[in-house]
Amino acid sequence: MGNASSMLTQYDIEEVQEHCNYLISQQEIVSLYQRFCQLDRNAKGFISADEFLSIPEFALNPLSQLLKMVDGLNFKDFVAFLSTFSSKASLEQKIELLFKVYDIDSKGKVTFKDLLEVLRDLTGSFMSEEQREKVLSQVLEEAGYSRNCSLLLEDFVKILGKPGLKIEVEVPVD
Amino acid sequence: MVGLRSSSSEMDLDRPNIEEYLTTDSIEESPKKLHLRDLLDISPTLTEAAGAIVDDSFTRCFKSNPPEPWNWNVYLFPLWCLGVIIRYGILFPLRVAVLTAGWLVFFAAFIPAHFLLTAHNKWRRKIERKLVEMICSVFVASWTGVVKYHGPRPSMRPQQVFVANHTSMIDFIILEQMTAFAVIMQKHPGWVGFIQKTILEGVGCIWFNRTESKDREVVARKLREHIQGADNNPLLIFPEGTCVNNHYTVMFKKGAFELGCAVCPVAIKYNKIFVDAFWNSKKQSFTMHLFHLMTSWAVVCDVWYLEPQYIRPGETPIEFAERVRDMISVRAGLRKVPWDGYLKYFRPSPKLTERKQQIFAESVLQRLEEK
Numbered sequence: 438m439g440n441a442s443s444m445l446t447q448y449d450i451e452e453v454q455e456h457c458n459y460l461i462s463q464q465e466i467v468s469l470y471q472r473f474c475q476l477d478r479n480a481k482g483f484i485s486a487d488e489f490l491s492i493p494e495f496a497l498n499p500l501s502q503l504l505k506m507v508d509g510l511n512f513k514d515f516v517a518f519l520s521t522f523s524s525k526a527s528l529e530q531k532i533e534l535l536f537k538v539y540d541i542d543s544k545g546k547v548t549f550k551d552l553l554e555v556l557r558d559l560t561g562s563f564m565s566e567e568q569r570e571k572v573l574s575q576v577l578e579e580a581g582y583s584r585n586c587s588l589l590l591e592d593f594v595k596i597l598g599k600p601g602l603k604i605e606v607e608v609p610v611d
Numbered sequence: 612m613v614g615l616r617s618s619s620s621e622m623d624l625d626r627p628n629i630e631e632y633l634t635t636d637s638i639e640e641s642p643k644k645l646h647l648r649d650l651l652d653i654s655p656t657l658t659e660a661a662g663a664i665v666d667d668s669f670t671r672c673f674k675s676n677p678p679e680p681w682n683w684n685v686y687l688f689p690l691w692c693l694g695v696i697i698r699y700g701i702l703f704p705l706r707v708a709v710l711t712a713g714w715l716v717f718f719a720a721f722i723p724a725h726f727l728l729t730a731h732n733k734w735r736r737k738i739e740r741k742l743v744e745m746i747c748s749v750f751v752a753s754w755t756g757v758v759k760y761h762g763p764r765p766s767m768r769p770q771q772v773f774v775a776n777h778t779s780m781i782d783f784i785i786l787e788q789m790t791a792f793a794v795i796m797q798k799h800p801g802w803v804g805f806i807q808k809t810i811l812e813g814v815g816c817i818w819f820n821r822t823e824s825k826d827r828e829v830v831a832r833k834l835r836e837h838i839q840g841a842d843n844n845p846l847l848i849f850p851e852g853t854c855v856n857n858h859y860t861v862m863f864k865k866g867a868f869e870l871g872c873a874v875c876p877v878a879i880k881y882n883k884i885f886v887d888a889f890w891n892s893k894k895q896s897f898t899m900h901l902f903h904l905m906t907s908w909a910v911v912c913d914v915w916y917l918e919p920q921y922i923r924p925g926e927t928p929i930e931f932a933e934r935v936r937d938m939i940s941v942r943a944g945l946r947k948v949p950w951d952g953y954l955k956y957f958r959p960s961p962k963l964t965e966r967k968q969q970i971f972a973e974s975v976l977q978r979l980e981e982k
Binding site: 469472475476478489490491492493494495496497498499500503507519522531534535538539552555556559560561562563564568572573575576577579580582593596597602603604605606607608609 | 649664
């Protein structure tokens with residue numbers, strides 16, 4: 438594997454920093470690179486789904502959509518993905534990430550089916566399909582949406598905007 | 612409920628003031644009521660997942676920190692080069708010579724003893740034991756092992772097992788040079804497997820196969836049979852089940868702790884001053900690992916033989932295992948981690964994910980009832 442920081446030049450670090458809109462500090466990028474090299478076993482330049490699943494804490498996370506989002510990311514995109522979790526990232530960015538998790542096939546809107554899928558992941562076999570549909574329809578109706586209408590990013594912003602989301606992960610810097 | 616059938620854009624403008632439009636009973640219930648926001652907000656789960664990607668306590672156990680290069684100076688660099696020349700050019704061939712001589716002596720004595728003394732089993736075992744101890748000493752000398760042993764030396768008695776933390780296969784060699792232990796090991800391919808089959812059979816070894824599921828019962832039975840025999844060498848077990856980087860300990864498997872006999876803990880701590888003795892079996896073969904050790908100055912470590920422990924009344928084997936793990940971790944200055952070492956090879960059990968799902972589902976259903 439070699440010495441990680443010697444493979445990352447100052448130019449590379451600045452390029453990555455620009456790509457993630459300066460939300461991650463240079464030291465954190467070096468730290469993340471070490472982590473990336475540790476996860477990417479055969480130095481292919483990206484981390485496969487299998488390698489993500491070898492992290493036990495990640496493997497037992499019920500959200501399966503997340504794996505699809507991170508599968509095959511190269512280092513620049515890896516940092517860009519994680520930059521959303523920085524404390525400096527804006528609320529809109531975080532809501533957009535949430536939206537993308539639901540809208541996994543990137544159609545630009547979240548349908549009832551998408552909502553059901555995520556709920557299914559989160560509840561597993563502990564809720565029946567009818568119960569899930571019932572709960573979703575109920576809260577959607579209460580919020581003024583019908584089962585058939587799809588939610589757009591603006592709707593997400595409205596629903597989750599106040600009092601805001603807390604999605605923050607700190608990158609350990611040794 | 613009044614005002615909720617309006618279009619979405621107007622809806623959310625009203626939302627902060629919605630209580631004005633609701634009847635009084637709903638207001639009292641609203642803190643617990645389920646809203647769309649609660650179902651849409653998956654931020655805790657997302658944060659956990661991202662946190663795990665950035666750093667997780669399991670992978671940390673197998674991380675080997677590359678040593679900081681100290682040859683960054685005008686006069687340190689030539690010194691370092693000289694060191695490299697000495698290590699690779701002089702020390703290494705010398706060590707290989709010592710090792711080869713040791714093996715020759717070993718085979719010269721082992722082969723006759725093994726085949727000719729089949730009638731005199733007790734003698735044969737004594738000789739084989741001494742020979743194994745000798746070859747382990749030769750091995751330790753071949754990487755200039757500076758090992759300090761603390762505590763009373765293990766004695767040959769029935770009804771006892773020794774447990775130790777595991778960093779590399781050389782743990783076994785270091786302990787074996789003091790006392791000929793019988794050991795339980797994973798079957799390896801190549802020349803290591805050959806040694807396992809021929810020589811170690813003499814000191815009494817039990818094989819297991821991680822990938823076989825029924826294996827555990829078979830092994831448990833063999834363990835029990837072994838400790839009954841008064842003549843058998845004391846059994847050494849590495850309950851972590853895998854090599855860890857000597858900064859952490861992973862969970863101990865309870866197999867060694869439910870045999871109903873004394874458990875003698877042994878703590879091993881390597882000093883990384885000259886070389887990092889952690890064998891990352893996914894990154895290096897054992898031969899490369901030995902080569903790495905033999906081209907370093909020395910392997911420095913401390914071994915502590917701790918007081919034998921017995922299972923306390925009312926203690927489960929798992930609690931017993933944790934108590935012993937605690938003793939070893941404290942003695943060797945290691946941090947405890949709540950993961951199973953086998954997660955290196957297998958995925959975590961889906962039951963853990965199901966537990967999370969169950970908690971979430973139950974809270975949703977309960978809040979639904981609150982209407």
